[in-house]
Amino acid sequence: MTLLLPLVNMLSRNTARNLFSYSKWKHVRCMQRCSFSESRQLCGVFEPDDLSSGTEIPEYESIHIRMKGYDFVILExxxxxxxxxxxAMEFETDSFAVPSTSCNVNTYKPNTSSVQNTYSLKLYERVVELQDVPSTKLPAFVDLLRMHTPEGIQVTVKEPTEEDDEYRYIPDREKETLEAQLEELGGPSKPKKK
Structure with a gap:
């Protein structure tokens, strides 16, 4: 910088202004940018025609996440x-409730077989069904569930079976008895053909 100052002082103001101005050198910068982009286009990456677009990631058709717990509010x-x-992870989701099951719990007096208290507990259950789940995203989703599962909630992740589908519905006992009586009488009547 110290060498340039005497040189600038010797030159007239207009000459110095023209020599160091941005407008004087901007075409050089533009040429550098253009030549870089042109060389990039000319020397692009060669891709053969027979390459596929990528690997195919296997998917699970359907996954059931079954949650059980005694506290209805926390479970819901x-x-x-x-x-x-x-x-949020872009799965197709569907959720449904399964009928609750109840059980009686007895507590006994110390050192006797007489019942002290009887408690009736209900076990609530919810199922979230995920469809078309990529196998690469499922482990991350299961880890997320494991980290955020509250106390008292049991979580099971599995592929659904036919038993799971039947387990979902409440059996109609009255309908079953009427169907049994109908079978005893000879089955349903068939309409006569004309």
């Missing part, structure tokens, strides 16, 4: 969370 909130996270 967690089921909503799982449903929302499935949508």
């Amino acid at each position: 909130t967690f089921a909503k969370y799982v449903h929302k996270m499935g949508k």
Whole structure:
């Protein structure tokens, strides 16, 4: 910089202004950019025609996430969370409730066989069904579930079976007895052909 100052002082102001102005050198910068982009286009990457677009990732057709718990509010909130996270990871999600099961729990007096208290507990269950799940995203989703599962909730992740589909519905005992009576009488009557 110290060498340039005497030189600039010797030159007239207009000459110095022209020598160091941006407009004087901008065409050189433009040429550098253009030549770089042209060389990139000319020397592009060679791709053969027979290459496929990528590897095909295997998918699970359907996955059931079954959640069980004795506290209805916590279970319902967690089921909503799982449903929302499935949508966020771009899975097709569907959720449904399974009928609750109840059981009686007895507590006994110490050192006797007489019942002290009887409790009736209901086990609630929710199922979130994920469809067309890529096998690369499922481990991340299961880890997310494992980290955020609240206390008292049991989570099972598996592929659905026919038993799971039947387990979903409440059996109609009255309808079953009427069908049994109809079979005893000879089955349903068939309409006469004309």
